[in-house]
Amino acid sequence: MANAAIGRSVPRKEGRSKVTGEIQYIDDLSFPEAIYGTVIRSPVARGKILGVHFEGDFPWDEFIKVTAEDIPGENRQALILNDQPCLAVDRINHREEPVLLIAHPNKHLLIEARKHVRIEVEEETPIYTIEDSDAKKEVIWGEDNILKKYRVEKGNVDDVWASAHKVIEGEYRTGAQEQLYIEPQGMVAKASPEDGVTVWGSLQCPYYIQGSLEVLFGIPADQCRVVYAATGGGFGGKEEYPTVIAGHTALLAWKSGKTVKMIYDRAEDMAVTTKRHPSLTRHKTAIDKDGKLLAMDVEFLLDGGAYATLTSVVLSRGTIHAVGPYLCPNVRVNARALATNLPPHGAFRGFGAPQSCFAIERHMNKVARAAGLTPEEFRNRNFLNKGQRTATGQLIEENVDMQGLLTTALEKSDYHAKKARFAKENVGQRIKKGIGFATFFHGAGFTGSGEKHLASTLGMEADRNGRIRVLAASTEIGQGANTVFSQVAADTLKISYDAIDIEKPDTEKVPNSGPTVASRTSMIVGNLVAVAAKQLLAKLREAQLLGDEYTPDQFNSACDQYIEKHGELKVISEYSQPPGINWDEENYQGDAYGTYAWAAYVAEVEVDTLTYVTEVKDFVAVQEIGKVLHPIMAAGQIEGGVAQGVGFAVYEKVVWRDGVMINNQMTNYIMPTASDVPEIRVFFEEEPYAYGAAGAKGIGELPLDGSAPAVINAVEDAMKIDIDFIPMLPEDLFELIESAANNGQGEE
Amino acid sequence: MRSDVTQYEMVAPKSLDEVLANLSSEPGKWTLFAGGTDLMVLMESGKLAPKNFLSLWGVKELKGISYTDDSMTFGALTTYGELQRHSKVREYFPMLIQAAKETGGLAIQNRGTLGGNIANASPAADSPPGLLVYDAELELTSVDGSRWVPYDGFHTGYKQMKLGEAELITKIRVPRPDPKGVHYFKKVGTRRAQAISKIVLAGFGLMNEGAVKTVRIAVGSVAAITLRCHKTEAFLTGKSLNDSVIAEASEIFGGEITPIDDVRSTGRYRRQVGKNLLKDFLESL
Numbered sequence A: 001m002a003n004a005a006i007g008r009s010v011p012r013k014e015g016r017s018k019v020t021g022e023i024q025y026i027d028d029l030s031f032p033e034a035i036y037g038t039v040i041r042s043p044v045a046r047g048k049i050l051g052v053h054f055e056g057d058f059p060w061d062e063f064i065k066v067t068a069e070d071i072p073g074e075n076r077q078a079l080i081l082n083d084q085p086c087l088a089v090d091r092i093n094h095r096e097e098p099v100l101l102i103a104h105p106n107k108h109l110l111i112e113a114r115k116h117v118r119i120e121v122e123e124e125t126p127i128y129t130i131e132d133s134d135a136k137k138e139v140i141w142g143e144d145n146i147l148k149k150y151r152v153e154k155g156n157v158d159d160v161w162a163s164a165h166k167v168i169e170g171e172y173r174t175g176a177q178e179q180l181y182i183e184p185q186g187m188v189a190k191a192s193p194e195d196g197v198t199v200w201g202s203l204q205c206p207y208y209i210q211g212s213l214e215v216l217f218g219i220p221a222d223q224c225r226v227v228y229a230a231t232g233g234g235f236g237g238k239e240e241y242p243t244v245i246a247g248h249t250a251l252l253a254w255k256s257g258k259t260v261k262m263i264y265d266r267a268e269d270m271a272v273t274t275k276r277h278p279s280l281t282r283h284k285t286a287i288d289k290d291g292k293l294l295a296m297d298v299e300f301l302l303d304g305g306a307y308a309t310l311t312s313v314v315l316s317r318g319t320i321h322a323v324g325p326y327l328c329p330n331v332r333v334n335a336r337a338l339a340t341n342l343p344p345h346g347a348f349r350g351f352g353a354p355q356s357c358f359a360i361e362r363h364m365n366k367v368a369r370a371a372g373l374t375p376e377e378f379r380n381r382n383f384l385n386k387g388q389r390t391a392t393g394q395l396i397e398e399n400v401d402m403q404g405l406l407t408t409a410l411e412k413s414d415y416h417a418k419k420a421r422f423a424k425e426n427v428g429q430r431i432k433k434g435i436g437f438a439t440f441f442h443g444a445g446f447t448g449s450g451e452k453h454l455a456s457t458l459g460m461e462a463d464r465n466g467r468i469r470v471l472a473a474s475t476e477i478g479q480g481a482n483t484v485f486s487q488v489a490a491d492t493l494k495i496s497y498d499a500i501d502i503e504k505p506d507t508e509k510v511p512n513s514g515p516t517v518a519s520r521t522s523m524i525v526g527n528l529v530a531v532a533a534k535q536l537l538a539k540l541r542e543a544q545l546l547g548d549e550y551t552p553d554q555f556n557s558a559c560d561q562y563i564e565k566h567g568e569l570k571v572i573s574e575y576s577q578p579p580g581i582n583w584d585e586e587n588y589q590g591d592a593y594g595t596y597a598w599a600a601y602v603a604e605v606e607v608d609t610l611t612y613v614t615e616v617k618d619f620v621a622v623q624e625i626g627k628v629l630h631p632i633m634a635a636g637q638i639e640g641g642v643a644q645g646v647g648f649a650v651y652e653k654v655v656w657r658d659g660v661m662i663n664n665q666m667t668n669y670i671m672p673t674a675s676d677v678p679e680i681r682v683f684f685e686e687e688p689y690a691y692g693a694a695g696a697k698g699i700g701e702l703p704l705d706g707s708a709p710a711v712i713n714a715v716e717d718a719m720k721i722d723i724d725f726i727p728m729l730p731e732d733l734f735e736l737i738e739s740a741a742n743n744g745q746g747e748e
Numbered sequence B: 001m002r003s004d005v006t007q008y009e010m011v012a013p014k015s016l017d018e019v020l021a022n023l024s025s026e027p028g029k030w031t032l033f034a035g036g037t038d039l040m041v042l043m044e045s046g047k048l049a050p051k052n053f054l055s056l057w058g059v060k061e062l063k064g065i066s067y068t069d070d071s072m073t074f075g076a077l078t079t080y081g082e083l084q085r086h087s088k089v090r091e092y093f094p095m096l097i098q099a100a101k102e103t104g105g106l107a108i109q110n111r112g113t114l115g116g117n118i119a120n121a122s123p124a125a126d127s128p129p130g131l132l133v134y135d136a137e138l139e140l141t142s143v144d145g146s147r148w149v150p151y152d153g154f155h156t157g158y159k160q161m162k163l164g165e166a167e168l169i170t171k172i173r174v175p176r177p178d179p180k181g182v183h184y185f186k187k188v189g190t191r192r193a194q195a196i197s198k199i200v201l202a203g204f205g206l207m208n209e210g211a212v213k214t215v216r217i218a219v220g221s222v223a224a225i226t227l228r229c230h231k232t233e234a235f236l237t238g239k240s241l242n243d244s245v246i247a248e249a250s251e252i253f254g255g256e257i258t259p260i261d262d263v264r265s266t267g268r269y270r271r272q273v274g275k276n277l278l279k280d281f282l283e284s285l
Ligand SMILES: Cc1cc2nc3c(=O)[nH]c(=O)nc-3n(C[C@H](O)[C@H](O)[C@H](O)COP(=O)(O)OP(=O)(O)OC[C@H]3O[C@@H](n4cnc5c(N)ncnc54)[C@H](O)[C@@H]3O)c2cc1C
Pocket: B031, B032, B033, B034, B035, B036, B037, B038, B039, B040, B041, B076, B077, B102, B103, B104, B105, B108, B111, B112, B113, B114, B115, B116, B117, B118, B119, B120, B124, B125, B126, B127, B167, B168, B169, B170, B194, B195, B196, B197
């Protein structure tokens, strides 16, 4: 029964319950005794808190009120740095910052009353841009506003400029992006000094929450229980932020002695939770006469918002991906994350890479033009190949064929014929067509020694009927984790996919298999499932209950006999780092990722010159992702990621005013709909990765990296206009065309 | 959680008389609730004050599409779905069909009504430009009886209209346009579906011996109300169309509209796209 489940599109484990509506999200769970909690937030972006006033005609003494003084442990969100308080005390650093919490059994009263809590503040001058922060216009964080910096150095770029054939510079920007998971965030909590804290919620990382509750309440981990409720999408938005809501809800429960429910509505969710970090990238590139890269000097800047949250890690990934899948002997990347008075930015699918990938893939087109080469030829001359080293000095040992992927993508999209045809047919037409591509890679799993530090563990248990239960903290957030784990378990144990159950993540029941992030769940945790399954088989064999060959029935009876004798059949697998991975965190040198997924994406667009609207008409996504575990879900990951990338490129704009998002509704934050996204044609190449589950690499984030630059490169082709920022909305294109017309550039 | 649904009252009268009686007995107390697709958005965002609502959904007198040789009449409760399914509407009033097709998504089209679109009085609404260009009239009804008023001039300012507290819109009537005329409708939304217009332009034009015999133009999202462009129309009437006439029309049009920057677009963009659409329309005549 080799690979009976893997490689096939088996039905999703929780598919039926989702389709029938039977599955329960946090707001569906019934807690009849629960009272409602809400957060009172700062009305300004920066200032000193002078007082809190409870105004209006409300029975204020009936309300549960929690301020920082009520926090039993430490007033901070335990994450990487400890700069973010759970509740602001004296200072306010961004709009909508939590200042106090209130709760009441009557929802209506709570809604009305919260409008009448006035926070009195002495305002100070806020800063909202990367440039203002970098120039220290106001110092709002630490000594210099720098949340984190990295430097990657290979060779010496400064030796190259003078003798280079050409030096090309460019500056690129990307905007904030909202994750827009379908289910808004929410938590329910019970808490008391006697019983500890329990929270239920919509979340990606149960153990992150447990870690922060420990600090917030000053109680041991085993008294902080975190239970996953069905989670309607995350995209990184439920990586660190649920920690904030869990803390707030639990504090209200602790003080009131009651069960407290706190569910964000869409408007609150969009205004207060984390978004993709806006970025500014400056490139300076030297090439020789043959169009070969000689030096790449990159300054990569992120807007971190008011607190550090996960920014350092996002910056790290963006930094490592900053020069793309190209070979260059001299590289320097200076990366800085800067604080502003915007709500903290955070994890979002791609995690810094989509930002730096947009910059490099736009810049490579620009450099190609300077070299007098087509974008394709220029890249073909510079792709990183097996046996060569990345910017961090990592030796590429896997079989990489970027040129092959690009060739396939260009063929599938009929790129050359279309490009020629559009150039001819666009003349004088109202609708201009264009085609463009991006080539890129994405490192799978945690960066550097991240996985080693995580030291993930996973459990597997059999019952007497031979049913298997996988115990993992990795959460099903729509990506198909439960299905993949079941496929791997079934095929490794050589039993039926239907005989596998996945335990609901609950810190009281499952070991810490790490956070559900970084495209690591299938690849890394999936492999822990395989390891656990092998351990389980080994136990049965040691007990002489199972031979080398066996039928599912023999397996069942082996489990039965084992449990009869030993009481239980349970194993715990532990992550062990693949051999030969060396990472120097200090100097940012070495093996940044265990493996990479590689891709070439082609987008075709139409730009309407009456309305300046860009529509994506065709999309070809070719990628090498190791073993494809589940064809439909894998294609789904790519399609969804491309759609999100199309949004990132030409639709989704967070409109800020005075430090807060003002288009915090789905009506005005324009995510593309099914009618706006073309058919996405997905093609996979497979080079199995020895240390990933059944050969899989991570793919969740990959599609976000290359979609936006492919789209904008296509717009460039259609309009013959340089575009160095996203989101690029019709209004922006109109202004670009106007200024190009004024400067005599543009369409001939 | 910005509103609590238990704080709202709704009554569902079975007849128009009952609606009218309610409206007149306590003027100001009742808010009409047709499809609710605008009102529910307000509720979700906490901007709908708890109030008493009269659901119109079960009121038969407000439903149905009828036609004569000269005109077509829509009950105020006509939905976008009903419009699209009616072959005569498709035949005579293509702009209403196109607007209906591009309004929201399927769910909204099954629930949103023409009366609601008018009475919600948003300058970004998609049906009003077509209705204005088709010279629509509205039937307004109260316990004292009904009256017909031209739709042009009904909206007087942002979210303001000539509708009494005890009155409601009962019917919308449009005369059948000259079959030789050109109908032009273009919505520039924020995306293909579920989109509010950044600008929406409707035009109807009829040429006679190389000159403009009739032209009517209306445009949304560029002023406090959906604008019928009378000055541009007056200028164009009788002219034969060439580049310089179109350029001059464009200038006059630019003087009629007053687009602003908001969360969805910019004044500059709206102005330019308005001119581009006007040109596109005139070139199609
Ligand atoms: C997701 C979504 C997408 C949308 N997309 C579009 C779009 O693309 N284009 C567009 O134009 N609109 C759009 N809308 C807005 C809305 O659907 C339309 O304006 C719709 O026509 C409103 O009709 P209704 O019956 O639902 O109005 P309701 O919400 O019931 O009422 C709207 C207002 O009109 C009043 N009213 C209703 N009927 C009458 C009457 N007969 N007499 C007097 N007053 C009355 C009500 O009191 C209320 O003030 C969208 C809304 C949503 C939620």
